[in-house]
Amino acid sequence: MIRIETELFISAPPEKIWAALMDFDKYPEWNPFVLKIKGNQEKGAKLDIHVRNPDGSGRIMRFDPKIMILEENKMFAWKGRFFIPGIFDGVHYFRLAPAGNGTLFTHGEAFSGLLANMMRKTILEKYPKNFEAMNIELAKRVTDKST
Numbered sequence: 001m002i003r004i005e006t007e008l009f010i011s012a013p014p015e016k017i018w019a020a021l022m023d024f025d026k027y028p029e030w031n032p033f034v035l036k037i038k039g040n041q042e043k044g045a046k047l048d049i050h051v052r053n054p055d056g057s058g059r060i061m062r063f064d065p066k067i068m069i070l071e072e073n074k075m076f077a078w079k080g081r082f083f084i085p086g087i088f089d090g091v092h093y094f095r096l097a098p099a100g101n102g103t104l105f106t107h108g109e110a111f112s113g114l115l116a117n118m119m120r121k122t123i124l125e126k127y128p129k130n131f132e133a134m135n136i137e138l139a140k141r142v143t144d145k146s147t
Contacts, residue, residue, distance in 0.1 A: 005108035088115035
């Protein structure tokens, strides 16, 4: 298993960050990594997600994961896979924890399967940068007084 986890302190309450994360229609306005996310916001629901490297390199990749965890103002996680279980699986998650006058935002993914091990170097080099780019833009969105 390969796990990537990024953290960022955001000067906003969990409720405001949660609202931005759950406003799927607005992702194209601010999110450089997750370009599109559609689907019902309920445990077990399938999502339609399009991602790309924030620097514009590579192609847009599409996933159709299922929501595993949806705990309001606390945690949002989905599990996706490439074709069949065990080839390339990923559990992508966002965790929000109150911290002082804001929130500790954790964004990560745990990868498993045959292809995950083969792609270890790429995953460890690119994914943290992608997650961090999204984290920074999310922080800007929820702390900007005009939104």
